[in-house]
């Protein structure tokens with residue numbers, strides 16, 4: 310039991326230093342919640358309310374102590390049963406951390422520390438206990454302290470250190486989480502200069518198997534090269550705008566709140582999204598207009614690149630002309646779907662520019678912006694061979710039927726999404742087995758900056774079928790049939806799905 314406590318405590322401590330979300334104990338709890346059946350999470354919510362997570366964590370502690378006690382009793386002679394149990398618990402912690410949606414590479418440190426400490430503490434205490442059982446009163450120090458006293462003292466020390474480590478980890482990791490909670494409360498109380506219009510129910514039909522219009526924060530696609538999720542507080546945040554400007558500006562978090570806060574519904578897309586891929590999501594972002602801030606700074610002529618840097622060192626080069634376009638809606642965002650930005654999506658501040666792929670526009674954990682030229686420096690992904698300009702390409706995706714699904718003969722619904730930010734979708738056409746293109750029914754339009762759902766029906770006989778789709782933007786430009794890989798500037802081609810009718 311002491312070994313398990315030491316494992317949990319040390320993991321929590323290391324996580325507090327590296328990244329609080331990587332605490333193996335908390336990660337296992339989150340994993341249980343993620344994979345729990347809906348009836349169980351509903352039951353927990355109605356029974357325990359907001360204490361549901363604490364109840365789960367306490368329950369986990371009880372289960373672990375019972376398992377540890379049993380393993381201890383089974384290890385009165387050989388250390389094997391307990392080593393296996395501590396090892397399995399440690400590996401579960403590691404798996405929970407590694408599969409978390411918030412995982413970043415250095416997150417492995419906490420569960421590895423946990424595993425190492427758990428095994429070491431067990432082996433040491435177990436060996437000491439075995440020797441004590443043979444000769445409890447044998448003096449082991451010059452002062453005549455008995456082996457039994459050493460065992461009791463060591464056990465007490467491990468117990469105290471475990472609790473201390475857990476508390477320490479909790480205190481160390483609290484800053485950013487508390488700050489984020491405060492920002493969420495502040496956003497809820499803030500009077501926005503402009504709210505995003507409510508999403509009409511007719512803008513989506515998730516019951517068909519297409520996405521909900523707004524993507525929940527935990528489901529929002531995530532792409533970054535961060536080794537750990539930066540743990541900055543809003544109070545620590547600042548961003549300097551400098552370079553080819555008339556006047557340098559240093560923004561602090563409160564300065565953002567002092568400006569008009571606007572809410573915009575924006576579909577973000579990753580350049581690495583293959584045809585048919587899911588690196589695309591939609592959220593209501595709250596933030597300030599980046600164009601207005603740059604107008605105040607006074608961008609000098611010729612400065613065609615906004616070179617932004619994240620606290621993790623990642624860099625992004627955004628075309629100045631796009632950000633300065635009137636009505637484009639480029640923003641420094643602080644809110645996402647009614648809360649502060651989640652840590653993994655850039656808390657406290659990120660950039661969002663409608664119509665540009667994320668790698669040239671969506672700097673998370675932003676900390677600096679140099680107004681410069683494209684000739685003067687290359688951003689992270691441009692340096693690695695990706696295109697300098699990253700406008701989002703018009704694409705359609707088929708969501709139903711699933712590839713290789715078998716559906717009943719008769720009327721078959723084909724449905725999906727299409728996007729062409731910031732222009733918007735004007736038409737989606739679908740064809741079956743190379744036949745004539747037929748227009749799909751489009752869901753209610755929300756904005757050119759967002760995706761648009763589409764659906765249509767076909768009368769189908771049994772056999773194998775191939776359905777294709779193509780989107781046309783609101784300006785009448787149809788997506789190209791030419792299929793291209795994601796490198797260097799985004800995938801193209803008509804999506805196709807092969808399925809069976811039985």
Ligand SMILES: Nc1nc2c(c(=O)[nH]1)N[C@H]1C(S)=C(S)[C@@H](COP(=O)(O)O)O[C@H]1N2
Pocket residue numbers: 529530531532533534535577578579580619620621623653654655666667668671672673674
């Ligand atoms: N700091 C930082 N910001 C980043 C990235 C990154 O690796 N690090 N990736 C970019 C890429 S490629 C994309 S597609 C978007 C993804 O944002 P999301 O993870 O919030 O969906 O963030 C962009 N901003």
Ligand SMILES: [Mo]
Pocket residue numbers: 532578579580581666667668
């Ligand atoms: Mo991306």
